[in-house]
Amino acid sequence: MEKGNRPELKELHCSDLAKEIDSFLGDGYRLDMIMPADDPREAIVSKVGESVRIVLSPGLSRQGPPEGGTQNWIAGRAGMEYRDLIPDRLDGRVIASHIRITEGGEVPDYVHYHKIWFQMIYCKSGSIRVVYEDQGPPFVLEAGDCVLQPSGIRHRVLESSVGAEVIEVSSPAEHETWVEHELKLPTSEVKSNRDFGGQKFVRHVGRHAQWKAAGSNCIVAETEIGNATKDMGRVRTMKIAGHGTALVESGDAFVFLYVISGAVLPPSKCPTLHADDHVVITDRSGVTLTALEDSEILEVRLREI
The missing domain is CATH 3.30.720 (Signal recognition particle alu RNA binding heterodimer, srp9/1)
Structure with a gap:
């Protein structure tokens, strides 16, 4: 309502x-x-x-770490735990979250949608069964898969493996989640090219990715998120062999780099990035990453924020 x-x-x-x-x-x-x-x-x-x-009431937000959790993890919606990756959230313009589901099996979620400008989810580990409006039967997100969730698309998280983890990037940082009381999922019709407020749903399956050479001892796998958002947002993964390099192009207002595995040397004055580390670039500059060992990196770009 x-x-x-x-x-x-x-x-x-x-x-x-x-x-x-x-x-x-x-x-x-x-x-x-x-x-x-x-x-x-x-x-x-x-x-x-x-x-x-x-x-x-004011002053009562932000819980302590959940029992058994690590520092900075907090309990969120539908039994999920969140770790904020951009503490200042760029003045509320973008949020990047590391999300985990500690208990396997059915997830206490419901059909819902978000009022959002951009939202993508990358499965870091484990598996999560989900269903989306007009996109056919439920499917499983596995490590290396990602989806673009356009504003207003109804969806639901159904089941999860124990300890599944995802990286979620959304803009704006704070947005409303509305419960859908009428529509049942999956829907009877499949409309894979449906437009949701100027964007289309994207499901990128990591094991089917097409890798192309880019840089010294580097390969990249692009997703269709750029096409689905008219290049408002782009997402790709990079694999850099030890001592290889990768160029992160300039021009976009927001670039988020998350190290999935390995270790890389980022721009000057930044410490070495290891697995689960990340860096945000907002000055529209280009940078070169140097891998200290075989590494894989998630790159999320937003043209404007």
Whole structure:
């Protein structure tokens, strides 16, 4: 029940958002919206004739690390744990998250969609079963796969292997996640070329990637995300053999480099990047990466932010 289609909102402040949501659901309300996904502090619930906006009281956001977790991991939406990779989020323009699902099996998710300008998800390890509106039956994201999730596309995370991990890059940093109460997935029709607000859904399967030479002892695999976003965003992976180099082109407002494996020497004045390290480039400059050992790197680019 989006803005414009719901009764006037009542507002309630609380000290525990998850507990307050559960209380309303127990009283017959339904969840309509929650935000942000990585550290929820606002939600909308409703039932016939009434809609309530629940807001976490100021100063109570940001939880400590979940039990058994490592520093900087926090509990997010649908049982997922998040680690923020860009602490200042570039003044709210971009968020890059390292997300993990510690428990295997069914994920407590629901059909939903995001109000977003750009969002891609790269599967770093493990496997996750997902389903998307108009894209056919559920499929499994495996390590090396990635998807572009256009704004408004309905989707759901169904199942996960134990400890599956993904890297997610989204713009803007904070955005609304709306629950879809009517549409059931999978949809009966497949519309693989459907336009969602100027973008098309992309599923890139890593094991089917076409690798091309680029640089010294370097190969790259491009995705179709550039075409699907009219080059507003581009995503590729690079493999650099030990002592080889790769050129990261100049020109885009945001470049995010995440080391999947190995070790690389980034631009001057930056320490060596090892597996799970990352760097953000925002000055539109080009840089050369030098691999200290066989390495694989995820590159996400946004033309403007």
